[in-house]
Amino acid sequence: MNKDQVNGSSKDACFDYSKISMAVRDILQSIGDDPDREGLRNTPDRVAELYQDLFSGMRCDPAEILSVFFEENHTDPVAFTDISFNSICEHHLLPFYGHAHVGYIPKGKIVGASKVARLVDGLSKRPQIQERLTTQIADAIYRCLGATSVYVFVSAEHMCMTLRGVKKTESRIITSAQRGEANEVQQLIKIIDLSKS
């Protein structure tokens, strides 16, 4: 797997503020509203500003985030639980949000909680699907830190499910990814399960 596959984004992705603003204006016109009426006048610019934040992960490089680590001969499980995230479903451009739980068994390299939180944040803030987000977090920890085993559990609500179509307001999607030794992964699953109860 090359860096771009771990990264999950193309390197030349850049943010065009005015193009987004114009596109939002077009959307407002296309639904039959008047983008020049007072309440909507600044909406295109506000949405463009919002998108700059919502899609700031387009420029996130997991390898760079995880390049700051501590060398430590700790070979027992480490888990970061209840890391909240907000992402945008690439099929409908609506938010999905929830929590990620990340466990790993280090092999000489450990990272701080803020780095894992930044990793989850960076990989979330781009057009995503939950399955790929889960895989990308696991691959980043496994490859960039050289962990012997990794387990990632993600639980999220999707607004495209709650707002439209089937309207299942209480339901969540659960995804998980595991890398490495099966018996080590079992230890990580147990620790993460304990933290959830």
Ligand SMILES: [Zn+2]
């Ligand atoms: Zn969707």
